[in-house]
Amino acid sequence: MLTTTVCAALSAAGLAVAFLTAFRRRYAAATRIAALSLVPIGLAMSGLLGLFGTVGGAVATWASDLVLEPTVWAGFGVLALAVVLYVVGRAAGRRSRGRPARGERRPAESGASRPALGGEDRERRPAAGAGDTDDFSDIEAILRKHGI
Numbered sequence: 001m002l003t004t005t006v007c008a009a010l011s012a013a014g015l016a017v018a019f020l021t022a023f024r025r026r027y028a029a030a031t032r033i034a035a036l037s038l039v040p041i042g043l044a045m046s047g048l049l050g051l052f053g054t055v056g057g058a059v060a061t062w063a064s065d066l067v068l069e070p071t072v073w074a075g076f077g078v079l080a081l082a083v084v085l086y087v088v089g090r091a092a093g094r095r096s097r098g099r100p101a102r103g104e105r106r107p108a109e110s111g112a113s114r115p116a117l118g119g120e121d122r123e124r125r126p127a128a129g130a131g132d133t134d135d136f137s138d139i140e141a142i143l144r145k146h147g148i
Helices: 002-023 027-037 039-046 048-068 070-097 132-145
Strands: none
Touching (some): 002 027, 002 039, 048 070
């Protein structure tokens, strides 16, 4: 009962501050203050305040057991080992994903050029720059069209 009274007093004080803020024509700030001031009484009326007390007591009991019982420390060791094994497994999976298995050949990539794959004659390829003049003339025409 005392908890509900304290929460009601906190909410009333917060609403009074919100009213004074609204009196100064700061309505957005007054709305935020009013919203926050209704939280304590809402927690008390819904019973969540008692729940928080129960959870807090359970956490305190667990923390005292953590210090005094070696099985809890062993449990943390097992959890740490599980995390380390998981991380190592992920790292090993990433490293092996890009490599072929032993005895297996990688197929040639479709974007690779013939000279890179087998060394065809370089004389058959057209000279670099033979088709470049057509590309530049198109670009120059576009630039002239826009007045650049």
